[in-house]
Amino acid sequence: MRRNNVRGPTSALTEYLKASGIRARHINRRGSNLNRGQNEQNGDGDAPDAGPSNSREAGDEAEDGEAGEEPSATRTNATRRRASGYNSDELDASEGDEEPEKTGNKRKGSKPAVAQQKAKEKEKAKAKKKVKKGDDEDEDGEEEDVYHALSKSLWSGSGSSKPPVGSFENCAKCEKQFTVTKYTMVANPGPGFLCHPCAKASGTDPFKKPAAPRKKRPTEKRAVVSFEERKFPTLASMCIDLITKHIDDVEALGDIGTLNAQAISKALSRNRKLTSEHATLFYHVSNTSLTFHDTTDLAPAALSTLARLNPNLTHLHLDYCGQLNNAAFDTFTDSLPHLTHLILLGPFLVHTENWQRFFSTHPSLECFQITQSPRFDLACIKALVRHCGASLTELRLKQVGKLDDACLNELAKLGEWQKLRMLDLSEPSASCSDEAMIELMGAIGRELRVLNLSKHNLLTDTFLEDGLGRHVSQLERLSLNHIPELTDDGVESFFTDWANPPLVEIDLSRNHELGSKALPSLLKHSGKMLEILNINSWKEVSEDALNEIAAYGRELRKLDVGWCRQVDNFVVKAWLDGNPDHEGWTGCPKLTELKIWGCNRITAACPRKKGLSIYGVESQEVII
Amino acid sequence: MTEDIDMQTEPKDTDWVCVNSTDGFSFLVRRKVAYASGTMRNMLDTESNYAEASTRTCTIYQRGIIVEKLLEYMAFRAHYESVGPKEEIPVHEFMERIPPEIVLELLLAADYQEM
Numbered sequence: 174m175r176r177n178n179v180r181g182p183t184s185a186l187t188e189y190l191k192a193s194g195i196r197a198r199h200i201n202r203r204g205s206n207l208n209r210g211q212n213e214q215n216g217d218g219d220a221p222d223a224g225p226s227n228s229r230e231a232g233d234e235a236e237d238g239e240a241g242e243e244p245s246a247t248r249t250n251a252t253r254r255r256a257s258g259y260n261s262d263e264l265d266a267s268e269g270d271e272e273p274e275k276t277g278n279k280r281k282g283s284k285p286a287v288a289q290q291k292a293k294e295k296e297k298a299k300a301k302k303k304v305k306k307g308d309d310e311d312e313d314g315e316e317e318d319v320y321h322a323l324s325k326s327l328w329s330g331s332g333s334s335k336p337p338v339g340s341f342e343n344c345a346k347c348e349k350q351f352t353v354t355k356y357t358m359v360a361n362p363g364p365g366f367l368c369h370p371c372a373k374a375s376g377t378d379p380f381k382k383p384a385a386p387r388k389k390r391p392t393e394k395r396a397v398v399s400f401e402e403r404k405f406p407t408l409a410s411m412c413i414d415l416i417t418k419h420i421d422d423v424e425a426l427g428d429i430g431t432l433n434a435q436a437i438s439k440a441l442s443r444n445r446k447l448t449s450e451h452a453t454l455f456y457h458v459s460n461t462s463l464t465f466h467d468t469t470d471l472a473p474a475a476l477s478t479l480a481r482l483n484p485n486l487t488h489l490h491l492d493y494c495g496q497l498n499n500a501a502f503d504t505f506t507d508s509l510p511h512l513t514h515l516i517l518l519g520p521f522l523v524h525t526e527n528w529q530r531f532f533s534t535h536p537s538l539e540c541f542q543i544t545q546s547p548r549f550d551l552a553c554i555k556a557l558v559r560h561c562g563a564s565l566t567e568l569r570l571k572q573v574g575k576l577d578d579a580c581l582n583e584l585a586k587l588g589e590w591q592k593l594r595m596l597d598l599s600e601p602s603a604s605c606s607d608e609a610m611i612e613l614m615g616a617i618g619r620e621l622r623v624l625n626l627s628k629h630n631l632l633t634d635t636f637l638e639d640g641l642g643r644h645v646s647q648l649e650r651l652s653l654n655h656i657p658e659l660t661d662d663g664v665e666s667f668f669t670d671w672a673n674p675p676l677v678e679i680d681l682s683r684n685h686e687l688g689s690k691a692l693p694s695l696l697k698h699s700g701k702m703l704e705i706l707n708i709n710s711w712k713e714v715s716e717d718a719l720n721e722i723a724a725y726g727r728e729l730r731k732l733d734v735g736w737c738r739q740v741d742n743f744v745v746k747a748w749l750d751g752n753p754d755h756e757g758w759t760g761c762p763k764l765t766e767l768k769i770w771g772c773n774r775i776t777a778a779c780p781r782k783k784g785l786s787i788y789g790v791e792s793q794e795v796i797i
Numbered sequence: 798m799t800e801d802i803d804m805q806t807e808p809k810d811t812d813w814v815c816v817n818s819t820d821g822f823s824f825l826v827r828r829k830v831a832y833a834s835g836t837m838r839n840m841l842d843t844e845s846n847y848a849e850a851s852t853r854t855c856t857i858y859q860r861g862i863i864v865e866k867l868l869e870y871m872a873f874r875a876h877y878e879s880v881g882p883k884e885e886i887p888v889h890e891f892m893e894r895i896p897p898e899i900v901l902e903l904l905l906a907a908d909y910q911e912m
Contacts, residue, residue, distance in 0.1 A: 405874055405877070405878055405886070406886075406888050407907065407912055408867070408870045408903070408907035408910075408912050409904055409907040409908050409912070411870075411888070411891070411892050411895065412895070412900050412901075412903050412904035412907055413904065414892065415892060415895055415897060415900045416900055416901065416904065418897075419897045419900070422897075429901060433901065433905065436905050436908075437901055437904060437905060439908075440904050440905060440908040441904075443908065444908075783846075
């Protein structure tokens with residue numbers, strides 16, 4: 174449609190005609206008008222409404238008559254035959270809303286191209302005159318059909334032959350003579366020019382400046398500051414890329430020993446690049462142990478492959494195995510019959526039934542450690558106890574959401590075999606009660622070496638006395654952090670009376686009530702053997718109590734005293750170098766790691782020692 | 798003696814550092830190059846008072862061929878790390894110079910050297 178302002182390629186002549194405002198339709202109409210007049214004059218008797226379709230041809234004929242006979246003669250017949258099809262032309266022309274027809278009309282009109290062009294050329298000259306005669310009133314009526322936008326040539330006059338400024342011209346509308354000025358406009362329909370009043374009357378402002386050619390918006394002139402972080406590729410990442418490239422050609426990579434394989438797997442995990450392609454590097458039918466510290470990128474299918482390609486595994490340790498789903502876990506169940514140690518971090522997707530099936534097929538399971546499972550429930554624990562209880566020595570159910578007293582009662586049945594050495598039930602969703610925990614200790618406490626019951630925040634001093642104190646006697650490592658009910662006195666008396674030999678590791682961090690009584694008692698009990706001590710957040714512990722660490726901590730390797738308010742440079746110095754005021758207070762010669770985050774009395778002058786890493790020194794000093 | 802040679806001068810980027818391999822190869826590189834490795838930077842940190850820092854000699858417990866490749870990367874890195882953002886880093890060319898036979902060993906060494 175022309176309204177779309179989309180045009181195909183046009184000839185120079187068409188351009189020219191358009192520039193001068195001459196359209197085929199105008200010509201036709203003019204011809205028809207002319208013809209109608211003639212017909213009426215001739216008294217043809219034709220109905221006026223039927224006339225136009227023929228009349229164009231007639232008009233053509235009339236004009237062609239001047240040029241020559243042959244084309245008109247042949248065409249007359251043809252057009253006569255088509256005449257019936259032109260009935261709609263008049264409707265179209267007058268109403269101007271039957272667009273498809275209209276286009277058809279136009280196309281038809283342009284069919285006899287040669288003749289019509291001739292006709293147009295002639296008519297152009299004629300039309301000008303005719304228009305000036307003012308016989309185009311009906312054209313005004315049809316304006317709605319016409320393309321309204323002013324063409325450039327209207328203004329510039331470069332396209333049409335605008336007479337020179339200062340010459341006289343007759344207005345195309347009112348026929349008055351006027352002086353051509355810079356502002357004289359071309360008559361919108363048809364040829365000719367308008368005088369100033371007519372130009373104004375037609376609704377266009379002659380003084381309006383031609384719309385400045387729309388400036389192309391400057392395409393993003395402002396400098397876009399892009400921050401491209403230039404990361405220099407590490408040699409490790411390059412090596413990994415190369416390994417990926419040659420992964421199918423294992424010989425090219427050379428021979429890997431078992432130790433190296435472990436180291437390489439660690440290096441890959443550390444770069445978080447352990448993918449299913451790389452993983453095959455570590456698979457072998459003779460493998461008995463496999464540890465991947467980052468299995469984030471191993472899809473369920475890859476984990477199934479792992480199980481199938483390492484059928485003799487006894488130890489399997491997968492961290493971040495969030496993609497381990499039921500299907501993959503079932504392959505573990507079926508393809509790894511010799512598995513005795515299973516350590517998984519994040520097996521969220523494995524369902525209860527699949528856990529149970531695994532236990533039923535692995536009666537010799539010795540070590541079962543999972544962290545983070547919202548699905549592991551009482552039924553799983555029952556299956557675990559029933560099938561694996563006789564062999565189970567290490568059990569970790571850390572961050573298992575459904576852990577509750579009923580689970581503990583079930584676990585207490587493990588007491589039948591007295592095999593459990595390590596138990597980690599830390600960080601449940603909801604704490605278990607004192608009674609259930611005491612009962613559990615009563616059942617299985619005798620052989621326990623490692624115990625972690627952190628974040629069971631309902632446990633109290635009663636648990637210490639009746640649970641640990643009475644039933645547990647061979648413990649080496651104890652973690653009871655985040656248990657706010659414990660009191661200073663309770664812990665003091667517990668350590669004073671406990672029959673257990675000295676512990677190697679004690680973590681009682683984030684128990685804010687503990688302080689100056691608990692610490693000396695703890696040190697007296699375990700100090701001689703203690704290697705790792707964490708009393709983070711014992712905010713009230715006194716300087717004297719802290720100094721006693723220097724008296725006992727001969728074996729101490731790691732110490733965390735974060736947020737203990739009384740720690741200062743002198744206390745640290747006593748730990749490092751011993752305290753000469755007291756005989757035998759030799760300090761902690763083996764200390765390698767000291768954490769003093771949040772100890773506000775520590776200054777930049779905090780003593781240091783070779784071989785000791787001190788974390789958390791804040792060097793800013795407030796000078797009063 | 799009029800001129801004492803002070804062994805504990807301020808470390809300069811243009812100092813020479815000796816890097817030894819386990820099988821008897823020694824390499825002399827600029828300190829700036831040696832600093833491309835995090836591990837070696839710590840070793841040579843004069844404040845830590847390690848033997849490596851005072852003697853300016855580091856031993857990488859790898860074969861000569863591995864050490865050579867490590868140092869090649871460190872030199873590559875030291876050179877291209879400071880170039881403008883427009884300049885292309887010929888990483889690909891460097892990768893082509895790593896023989897696949899040593900790539901696993903090199904990975905472990907690179908991992909240890911924090912680079």
